[in-house]
Amino acid sequence: MNEPPPEHPRGIRIGAGDIGRLEAATREFRALDYRHGGGSCRDAVQTLVPYAELMLLGVVQESTVPRLCTAVADLLNLAGWTSFDEGRPGAALAAFGRALELATAAGNDELVANVCYRVGRLYLHYDAVDEAVTQFEHGQAAARRTNSMLARATLSVNLAWAQAMRGDAPAALALLEAGRDEFAAAPVAAPPAWAAFFGETDLAAMIGTVRTELAQNVDPRYSGAGIDALVVAVNGYGPAMTRSRTLTQIWLATGHALAGNLDQAARLGGAAIKVVAELRSERTKQRLSALAAAAARHPDNTDARDIREGINRLRGTGPEQVVPR
Numbered sequence: 001m002n003e004p005p006p007e008h009p010r011g012i013r014i015g016a017g018d019i020g021r022l023e024a025a026t027r028e029f030r031a032l033d034y035r036h037g038g039g040s041c042r043d044a045v046q047t048l049v050p051y052a053e054l055m056l057l058g059v060v061q062e063s064t065v066p067r068l069c070t071a072v073a074d075l076l077n078l079a080g081w082t083s084f085d086e087g088r089p090g091a092a093l094a095a096f097g098r099a100l101e102l103a104t105a106a107g108n109d110e111l112v113a114n115v116c117y118r119v120g121r122l123y124l125h126y127d128a129v130d131e132a133v134t135q136f137e138h139g140q141a142a143a144r145r146t147n148s149m150l151a152r153a154t155l156s157v158n159l160a161w162a163q164a165m166r167g168d169a170p171a172a173l174a175l176l177e178a179g180r181d182e183f184a185a186a187p188v189a190a191p192p193a194w195a196a197f198f199g200e201t202d203l204a205a206m207i208g209t210v211r212t213e214l215a216q217n218v219d220p221r222y223s224g225a226g227i228d229a230l231v232v233a234v235n236g237y238g239p240a241m242t243r244s245r246t247l248t249q250i251w252l253a254t255g256h257a258l259a260g261n262l263d264q265a266a267r268l269g270g271a272a273i274k275v276v277a278e279l280r281s282e283r284t285k286q287r288l289s290a291l292a293a294a295a296a297r298h299p300d301n302t303d304a305r306d307i308r309e310g311i312n313r314l315r316g317t318g319p320e321q322v323v324p325r
Contacts, residue, residue, distance in 0.1 A: 012058035014068060022052055022071045027193055030078055034197070035242050038085030039280025045079045049095075052076075056102075066106040073102035074194050077115050084122045085243075087282035092122055109146035113139040114194045117154055124162060125283065133162050150191050153182035154198045157206040164213035169222075172210055179203070197244070201236030204229045205248045212255040216290065223259040230255060243284060246275045250287050257294035257304070265295065266303035273310045285314065 025048060032041040052072045060068055080095035096119045103111040116139030123132035136159045143151035156179035163172035183203055190196070211226030230252040237245035253269035256262070269291050276284045288311045298304035 012054070014055050014058035014060045016064060018055065019064065019068050019071050022055070022075065026071070026075045026078055030193065031240065033078065033082055033085065034244065035240055037243050037279040037281030037284070038082030042082035042086050045075065045082055049075060049079055066108065069102045069106035070108045070111060073099045073106060073108070073111055076102065077111070077118065077194060081118055084118070084125070085281050085283045087286070089122055089126065093119065109142040110148050110151055110192055111194060113142040113146070113148065113151040113155065116142065117158060120158060124165065125286070129162050129165050133159065136162065149182045149186040150195055150198060153179045153186060153203070154195070156182055157203065157210065160210045161206065161213060164210045164217065167217045169214050169218050172214060176207060176210055179206070201233050202244070204236065205233035205244065208233055208248070208255070209251050212251050212258070215255060215258045216294065220258050223255045227252065227255045227259065242275065243279055243281055246272055246279060246284055247287055250284070250291055254291045254294045257291065257297070257307070262298060262301050262303035266306050269307045270310055273314055277314055288314070
């Protein structure tokens, strides 16, 4: 029996079919994550990661190395995202870091941009705005290198969210406009699997999110246009994107609460809370803190009290619990 060459310590031959199966598994897990939350597939993704890493030690044709590195990087990208959704930021950052190493090794700047976007979103969720901006800007640089207008649009609107969290309305609105222009300039061709979520519906959700954030931090009058965009997004998400729809509906309820439409906020918030209870997503529960804070601005209103009580029942806590946004 011939010994495997020393540069391939496992001696496993990895072909296009093996890589295709890894890509297919990642697509299936990503679909579960979108529909049911990260807790529905995180353990399975984590179990697959060591096997995917072993594939990197196999005997691979030089021409397929970039595709293999990209496939393993995207699995780790998903591992990071599902950990983030499950409220495990440390594990998420570790997975994202390894994903960035492999995406860089593959020369895949589109994937680098996407991983930076996801790391930035994690930092935004935990109110680490400066760190989020740094990641989004790294992602923008990668998107410019690969000339991906879709990646540039994704990063611009998320930078807009960061600026809205800082209370900088002019910068946030300018970035939103830039993101719209970049999205309009993106080619019609199917995007990579990791970027396919960002379509017309997600763009509307981000427009509404940024304006609702401005309503929260700058002036409640921003909520009107935010509500309009969020309605479009909620109606645009289908059952395959249950978590995105629920996160967006929470923001819509928040926008109504900030605008003083407390009956609407209670109706939409109550419906969202029911879905959150079924999702395996800690992040959706944490997102309710913004709705609770908006309702707390109206301590004597019955609908506002109903919102807060519904959120506290879901958490199983008293009204003083503090969670990330």
